[in-house]
Amino acid sequence: MTETRLDLDQYLCFAIHSAAQAVGRANKPLLDKLGLTYPQFLVMLVLWAEDGQTVGGIGDRLFLESNTLTPLLKRLETAGYIHRTRDAADERQVRIRLTEKGRALRETAKGEKIEWVDRVFEGDQDAAQALRQRITALRDKLLPEKLPPAKAALAKPASDKPPKE
Amino acid sequence: MTETRLDLDQYLCFAIHSAAQAVGRANKPLLDKLGLTYPQFLVMLVLWAEDGQTVGGIGDRLFLESNTLTPLLKRLETAGYIHRTRDAADERQVRIRLTEKGRALRETAKGEKIEWVDRVFEGDQDAAQALRQRITALRDKLLPEKLPPAKAALAKPASDKPPKE
DNA sequence: AGGTTATCTATCGCACGCGATATAATCGCG
DNA sequence: CGCGATTATATCGCGTGCGATAGATAACCT
Known part of the structure; x- marks a missing residue:
């Protein structure tokens, strides 16, 4: 079957x-x-x-x-x-x-x-950070091209020429 | 501010x-x-x-x-x-x-x-597997313990102080 | 200037996720 | 046997996600 x-x-x-x-x-x-x-x-x-x-x-x-x-x-x-x-x-x-x-x-x-992070990783902060980075990296590769949010907000956007499709 | x-x-x-x-x-x-x-x-x-x-x-x-x-x-x-x-x-x-x-x-x-896995990991299957395992391990640590219903009752002896709550 | 296009927010509809509760069938126990 | 407890599914209500679309305002262009 x-x-x-x-x-x-x-x-x-x-x-x-x-x-x-x-x-x-x-x-x-x-x-x-x-x-x-x-x-x-x-x-x-x-x-x-x-x-x-x-x-x-x-x-x-x-x-x-x-x-x-x-x-x-x-x-x-x-x-x-x-x-x-x-x-x-x-x-x-x-x-x-x-x-x-x-x-x-x-x-x-x-x-x-947030109690569960400690409970899961038991003090292994490096493991938590590594996992977090891999997950965000995966997400960013999946998302359509959008400027990295936090940093772009800091600098005044210089008028550039976006290449049109 | x-x-x-x-x-x-x-x-x-x-x-x-x-x-x-x-x-x-x-x-x-x-x-x-x-x-x-x-x-x-x-x-x-x-x-x-x-x-x-x-x-x-x-x-x-x-x-x-x-x-x-x-x-x-x-x-x-x-x-x-x-x-x-x-x-x-x-x-x-x-x-x-x-x-x-x-x-x-x-x-x-x-x-x-599923095309995006290849696109993201570019053939690095080990990386994909490692990430997958870490994520499922995280999930399983977060989920409440589910006892297979009938079996857990068998092993339990007669400690009949039910958790008052 | 005026008309076109782009941007920003809102609205609508549908499909989850889930807490709370309802209903029906089965089990357990005297 | 009978009746309360347990189990399995269903129902209800609310809050997202998100595609599609509408509406208003701003920017752009010749």
Whole structure:
């Protein structure tokens, strides 16, 4: 019959897929304390690092687009963590700004610790870093050509000539 | 200000999260040819290896539960790839069986190739295997211990102080 | 200037993932 | 045997992801 033995773990894509699910579940207790979902927490991380970013700017860092971010940001606004206001200079953009409550949440978050990394790697920080780098390298090779996010934001973009297709 | 520079890639959880998204996008062209979503494809993989499994059996392999699988399986049934029938011996269970169309899809799938693994690893199979193993090891350390139901009860002697909670 | 094109955000629809709960069948135990 | 506990699946609600598309505003071009 079709009793071909199947080991799903032989598929790299399933390994990553299922690992991401497992990580999500492992993060859940911490996020519940903050009252945030994981994507919401990522947005707060981005805003804690730099307030007043645009929807698109946040999306560049998180690899998300407005169809995902707009509803998410509205929920964060309803929860009282952020304000959403059109940029006066460019009315197409929406600037996301932390409220006092949103900034305060950062202190709560700092008090919490991601416990599962220690539990899994048992102090072997090098192994954790190596794995992290390999995974991000894999991701960056898969993503369509987009400028490396954090660094590009630092330097003022000199007007260059993008080669057109 | 709060201009702490943020490198999200320093977080292992974000690395995995974003890598899983990237892998999903990379798989999309292949899945579109098959007319399946990625979770649907995983279910088909499981069934191609062993037909006639129960909902729970499939869920064990994919780390999913009936709240996710039931609607997904109904869609596969609507698409004509599977049948869902109650097990005669145990009417609680639902057996999932491939249709002829479902089996035929396997041949189509075999003709397709996951191209991005080669593109990313450029023939370095060892690197791909090593990464895969590290990721699955991470996942397995994160997942709660699942005891094979009946067997664990046998070995357990009569220490009848159930954990109060 | 005016018309075209590009950019930015929002909206809609669908498919997961999952917590909470419901329902039905089976098991366990006196 | 009967009744409570357990198991298997289903249902409901919400929050993402994401393709497709719409709408408004800005940039561009001759």
